[in-house]
Amino acid sequence: MQSFFVIAILVLGFVVMFQIAKASEYVGILRGEEKSRKQSNRVNAFLLLVFLILGLIGVYYCNEQLKDKILGPSASDHGILVDRMLYITLALTGVVFFATQIALFWFSFKYQESDKRKAFYYPHNNKLELIWTVIPAITLTILVGFGIFYWFKITGDAPKNAMVVEVTGKQFGWEFRYPGNDGVLGKKYYKNIDAAKNNPVGQIWDDEANKDDIFVEQEMHVVVNKPVKLVIGAKDVIHDVGLAHFRMKMDAVPGTPTTMWFTPLYTTKQMQDKYGKDFAYEISCDQMCGKGHWSMRGVIVVDTQEEFDAWIAGKKPQYYVAFPDKDPSAPKADSLAKPAPVVASLTTDK
Amino acid sequence: MSEAMHTTSAVSAAHGEHHDEHHGHHKETFITKYIFSQDHKTIAKQFLITGIVWAFIGGLFSVLFRLQLGYPDTKFPILETLFGHWAAGGQITPEFYYALVTMHGTVLVFFVLTAGLSGTFANLLIPLQIGARDMASPFLNMLSYWFFFGASIVMLSSLFIQTGPAAGGWTIYPPLSALGEASIGSKAGMDMWLIGMALFIVSSLLGGLNYISTILNMRTKGMSMTRLPLPIWAMFFTAVLGVLSFPVLLSGAILLLFDRNLGTSFFLSDIVVNGQVLPNEGGSAILFQHLFWFLGHPEVYIILLPAMGMVSEILSVNSRKPIFGYMAMLGSMFAICILAFLVWAHHMFVTGLNPFLGSVFVLLTLLIAVPSAIKVFNWLTTLWRGNIRFTPAALFSIGFVSLFISGGLTGIFLGNSTIDIHLHDTMFVVAHFHIVMGVASFFGMFAGVYHWYPKMFGRYLNNTLGYIHFWVTMIGAYLIFWPMHYEGLAGMPRRYLDKRGWVSFSQFGDLDKMITVVTVIVFAVQLLFIFNFFYSIFKGRKVTTQNPWGANTLEWTTPIRPGHGNWAGEIPEVHRWPYDYAKDGRDFIPQTEPVGANESAH
Numbered sequence: 001m002q003s004f005f006v007i008a009i010l011v012l013g014f015v016v017m018f019q020i021a022k023a024s025e026y027v028g029i030l031r032g033e034e035k036s037r038k039q040s041n042r043v044n045a046f047l048l049l050v051f052l053i054l055g056l057i058g059v060y061y062c063n064e065q066l067k068d069k070i071l072g073p074s075a076s077d078h079g080i081l082v083d084r085m086l087y088i089t090l091a092l093t094g095v096v097f098f099a100t101q102i103a104l105f106w107f108s109f110k111y112q113e114s115d116k117r118k119a120f121y122y123p124h125n126n127k128l129e130l131i132w133t134v135i136p137a138i139t140l141t142i143l144v145g146f147g148i149f150y151w152f153k154i155t156g157d158a159p160k161n162a163m164v165v166e167v168t169g170k171q172f173g174w175e176f177r178y179p180g181n182d183g184v185l186g187k188k189y190y191k192n193i194d195a196a197k198n199n200p201v202g203q204i205w206d207d208e209a210n211k212d213d214i215f216v217e218q219e220m221h222v223v224v225n226k227p228v229k230l231v232i233g234a235k236d237v238i239h240d241v242g243l244a245h246f247r248m249k250m251d252a253v254p255g256t257p258t259t260m261w262f263t264p265l266y267t268t269k270q271m272q273d274k275y276g277k278d279f280a281y282e283i284s285c286d287q288m289c290g291k292g293h294w295s296m297r298g299v300i301v302v303d304t305q306e307e308f309d310a311w312i313a314g315k316k317p318q319y320y321v322a323f324p325d326k327d328p329s330a331p332k333a334d335s336l337a338k339p340a341p342v343v344a345s346l347t348t349d350k
Numbered sequence: 351m352s353e354a355m356h357t358t359s360a361v362s363a364a365h366g367e368h369h370d371e372h373h374g375h376h377k378e379t380f381i382t383k384y385i386f387s388q389d390h391k392t393i394a395k396q397f398l399i400t401g402i403v404w405a406f407i408g409g410l411f412s413v414l415f416r417l418q419l420g421y422p423d424t425k426f427p428i429l430e431t432l433f434g435h436w437a438a439g440g441q442i443t444p445e446f447y448y449a450l451v452t453m454h455g456t457v458l459v460f461f462v463l464t465a466g467l468s469g470t471f472a473n474l475l476i477p478l479q480i481g482a483r484d485m486a487s488p489f490l491n492m493l494s495y496w497f498f499f500g501a502s503i504v505m506l507s508s509l510f511i512q513t514g515p516a517a518g519g520w521t522i523y524p525p526l527s528a529l530g531e532a533s534i535g536s537k538a539g540m541d542m543w544l545i546g547m548a549l550f551i552v553s554s555l556l557g558g559l560n561y562i563s564t565i566l567n568m569r570t571k572g573m574s575m576t577r578l579p580l581p582i583w584a585m586f587f588t589a590v591l592g593v594l595s596f597p598v599l600l601s602g603a604i605l606l607l608f609d610r611n612l613g614t615s616f617f618l619s620d621i622v623v624n625g626q627v628l629p630n631e632g633g634s635a636i637l638f639q640h641l642f643w644f645l646g647h648p649e650v651y652i653i654l655l656p657a658m659g660m661v662s663e664i665l666s667v668n669s670r671k672p673i674f675g676y677m678a679m680l681g682s683m684f685a686i687c688i689l690a691f692l693v694w695a696h697h698m699f700v701t702g703l704n705p706f707l708g709s710v711f712v713l714l715t716l717l718i719a720v721p722s723a724i725k726v727f728n729w730l731t732t733l734w735r736g737n738i739r740f741t742p743a744a745l746f747s748i749g750f751v752s753l754f755i756s757g758g759l760t761g762i763f764l765g766n767s768t769i770d771i772h773l774h775d776t777m778f779v780v781a782h783f784h785i786v787m788g789v790a791s792f793f794g795m796f797a798g799v800y801h802w803y804p805k806m807f808g809r810y811l812n813n814t815l816g817y818i819h820f821w822v823t824m825i826g827a828y829l830i831f832w833p834m835h836y837e838g839l840a841g842m843p844r845r846y847l848d849k850r851g852w853v854s855f856s857q858f859g860d861l862d863k864m865i866t867v868v869t870v871i872v873f874a875v876q877l878l879f880i881f882n883f884f885y886s887i888f889k890g891r892k893v894t895t896q897n898p899w900g901a902n903t904l905e906w907t908t909p910i911r912p913g914h915g916n917w918a919g920e921i922p923e924v925h926r927w928p929y930d931y932a933k934d935g936r937d938f939i940p941q942t943e944p945v946g947a948n949e950s951a952h
Contacts, residue, residue: 059832108748111669119669120932136719151709151712155705244841254619288523
């Protein structure tokens with residue numbers, strides 16, 4: 001019923017508007033086309049000026065309303081560079097924006113048709129063209145210079161002491177693997193992926209480096225002020241590790257590993273003290289990946305070193321999850337539960 | 351001797367027949383005149399009307415998904431009535447949402463702003479403004495439309511199949527688009543998308559080759575390349591871009607069809623989908639993105655250049671002043687055309703692209719801002735000290751320049767890879783390209799329709815409706831897309847249909863509501879335009895003078911309702927460039943007027 005009324009109102013609005021438009025056309029013809037054309041010319045010129053003024057106020061008002069809703073200062077060292085580049089660009093383009101928009105609408109208003117004025121025959125001026133080729137070129141060179149300088153800082157090699165975490169995207173969630181005590185991620189092969197055999201990322205168990213790798217889902221822990229290097233991949237389709245608070249982003253591509261690194265500057269607790277209990281460093285999938293794309297959320301918890309050590313100490317390497325009988329800490333009885341499939345998987349896995 | 355006379359009369363008779371054909375006196379049936387027509391003007395109208403139908407469909411899609419974005423917690427029972435299980439319980443399902451955004455993008459980028467815009471105005475203006483009776487090959491021209499029509503049929507049918515149309519985004523990145531198991535939209539709908547696009551590309555190539563050969567070979571006497579009106583130059587560069595880049599998309603589409611149906615692994619490698627291990631190894635998902643964006647980036651200029659050309663012409667005519675810096679306008683279009691091919695990887699800064707390569711693409715991308723800036727300054731100087739008439743076409747042209755500035759400047763943010771890390775695939779990108787490519791090109795198209803409608807139909811559009819159309823659309827476009835940048839600055843990813851589950855992105859609920867309301871209003875006003883368009887074809891005020899805008903170009907020397915062949919007698923000869931407005935105290939001097947003895951040179 002409600003939608004019926006909405007449609008009825010729309011149709012009525014149409015009819016009214018159309019009748020007015022038609023009437024104004026007839027009135028125009030009666031009063032003389034030239035005269036009514038000049039009147040509508042004045043009205044539109046005035047409206048262009050009004051649009052400029054209200055538009056500028058609108059730009060200011062919009063900024064007042066929304067500036068506190070963007071994310072606040074960056075929470076990573078690289079993000080600080082990104083923000084700085086953003087503000088440099090904003091300042092330069094802001095000047096151009098106001099200058100050209102004001103010129104556009106002001107000229108339109110000022111040079112509206114008038115019987116008193118003759119248009120000025122002004123087909124070209126090479127000096128002017130040269131000026132407004134060279135000035136944008138110089139401005140853009142500055143922007144390119146800063147941009148590339150920061151870009152190489154951000155995309156350069158991760159420091160030697162960086163901790164490594166492997167991130168794997170899948171429809172629709174995130175999986176993480178820590179290299180364990182040896183600091184090396186074991187080799188993997190996608191055909192080994194088998195959730196039923198407790199091998200979610202396809203680790204090759206023959207590789208010694210795999211035996212201490214730790215696997216967790218949805219929540220990743222990192223250490224404040226310690227560089228972290230993410231090795232990123234995907235199982236099914238392209239995803240993207242989007243870290244809005246850290247200003248970082250990298251695609252997760254099946255078959256082509258990618259990396260990025262950054263240093264978190266504030267722990268989750270510090271941010272919760274500042275922004276409220278609900279605060280979380282969220283991982284958003286930024287590349288269209290199917291029907292659950294909009295809800296593909298992960299969380300990064302930034303810990304102090306002690307908190308992190310305590311957290312990781314509570315985790316069992318995935319090798320022991322897959323082969324409970326090999327786990328030195330587990331009671332012997334557990335290992336007798338399912339011995340047969342374990343042997344089978346050991347022999348078939350490469 | 352009598353034999354010789356006989357031969358002569360036969361030759362002259364044959365000549366006469368030939369002559370007649372040019373003048374369009376041969377018999378025309380309804381079918382040859384309106385359906386399988388080879389007249390470029392009719393083909394232009396066919397492209398335009400098909401484009402309007404598509405714009406209605408694509409725009410309606412955006413209203414539907416804006417309802418979801420603005421009111422994620424509200425149920426609209428009418429949606430379930432109309433769309434059944436795709437909107438179960440009156441709420442748009444995620445599958446439906448992604449199908450809507452995908453088809454919205456595909457339809458508007460390709461079917462409306464490529465075919466509907468350059469198909470319409472290249473066909474209409476090229477022969478009329480260069481002084482030709484028709485295209486180099488009217489038959490290929492007709493085929494171009496009918497391939498487009500075929501593409502439309504295939505794409506439209508995909509909306510009605512059980513698994514729905516393609517739903518992987520208009521960029522259809524594999525593996526998502528290659529694997530039916532990964533998404534319902536990657537089943538039959540995706541094959542139809544690819545077939546539809548293949549037909550579309552054939553259409554675009556037939557059209558493009560025709561435009562190029564017509565402009566190069568069929569200009570009237572005196573019409574040197576530097577006397578061409580700017581819309582023609584714009585159409586020329588557009589056609590060159592299309593001819594060189596569309597085949598690359600075709601290759602990508604065909605390889606993707608192979609991957610989908612023949613078991614090849616061009617784009618697929620190391621995939622486990624829904625627990626099922628696929629055999630494909632060694633392909634590269636990124637390869638597709640290179641193929642796609644090698645077209646995809648020139649595509650935005652294919653959309654934008656015709657609008658730029660028409661806006662240049664309309665601003666000059668309505669400010670009664672020559673376009674400022676004709677040669678600089680040409681040069682900047684040429685530069686844009688070259689650079690358009692060298693920037694595609696700026697869509698791929700965060701795909702794991704080599705950072706050095708990334709830096710090269712930053713340089714080339716920001717370089718495009720230089721010719722763009724030149725164009726803006728030239729338009730501003732064209733208005734300066736003019737005597738401006740605000741026809742609806744002129745207003746849309748001014749609106750175009752405003753939007754081009756706003757959207758162009760945000761491109762400088764995104765083209766810089768450092769900032770792009772943060773803004774990539776956020777709502778900032780959506781705001782940016784909608785302003786600069788979507789709305790701006792639409793403004794160029796509207797300007798063109800209002801300006802050349804009298805030439806197309808011999809009648810005027812209703813002016814008052816035109817002004818309402820302009821002002822609501824202009825204000826609406828800024829209200830919709832300006833605040834959207836802030837969502838992107840907050841890092842909000844695009845294609846999120848419900849943000850309530852997120853801590854970082856849920857603070858924009860009221861803003862999304864406002865944007866949705868404005869979208870509905872703007873859409874309603876476009877319906878008003880469509881009504882105005884069709885009503886005025888039959889009932890609009892009649893054009894009574896040959897040259898209603900006082901313009902210099904050749905199309906206004908044809909009869910008010912030109913037949914096939916355009917000019918009744920000889921094609922006029924051209925003696926000057928098309929922008930002699932306000933010269934030597936005269937309001938305008940048509941291109942056909944010889945240069946006077948004591949006239950100052952420009």
